[in-house]
Amino acid sequence: GENVEQHPSTLSVQEGDSAVIKCTYSDSASNYFPWYKQELGKGPQLIIDIRSNVGEKKDQRIAVTLNKTAKHFSLHITETQPEDSAVYFCAPGGSHAGKSTFGDGTTLTVKP
């Protein structure tokens, strides 16, 4: 099965700074690389995803970069805001849409 590791496990930044979270995976067959945001009392919500045929994708303040050779992908959040405070999960996959292996999460705290 897929082994997934996320780093760091906690991250604290000042409002306006950037945050980067890295996810490493083991299955070279993975071809779908999403990032989810989970707020307290809610289910995970997809915030950005990338497929293996591209190296980077941007959506306003968030971006995902992929290094398939090294088997890792990263979430980049610029100009962080207090509402970005949440737990972020990576869940690389590919063989089937609904069978994802999640990392253990990164708790991001943005201090005003």
Place this chain on the structure above:
Amino acid sequence: DAGVTQSPTHLIKTRGQHVTLRCSPISGHKSVSWYQQVLGQGPQFIFQYYEKEERGRGNFPDRFSARQFPNYSSELNVNALLLGDSALYLCASSLVVDRSAGEQFFGPGTRLTVL
């Protein structure tokens, strides 16, 4: 459009009891997956159903079972509850099941507490 809905939102049971959790996917979605999320960890895959057939099973004991109905809603059943079954149970729906993995939409979860 309504998102993924789950019921109940909270549930308290005692050891040895049985529990049934329910999920309604987004309209048009035919695939439903169940995940268990223990506090402080990422969701762990339990089952996936597509077109009423089991398409995948995670590393969970036979006490866990599920089914999908003709309207694509789904139930997760857990028998002989243990303290360690206390967790947030998440349901996710997706449009298809194929080798081009796609977006999953998660419900708010059912918080199960086993005493």
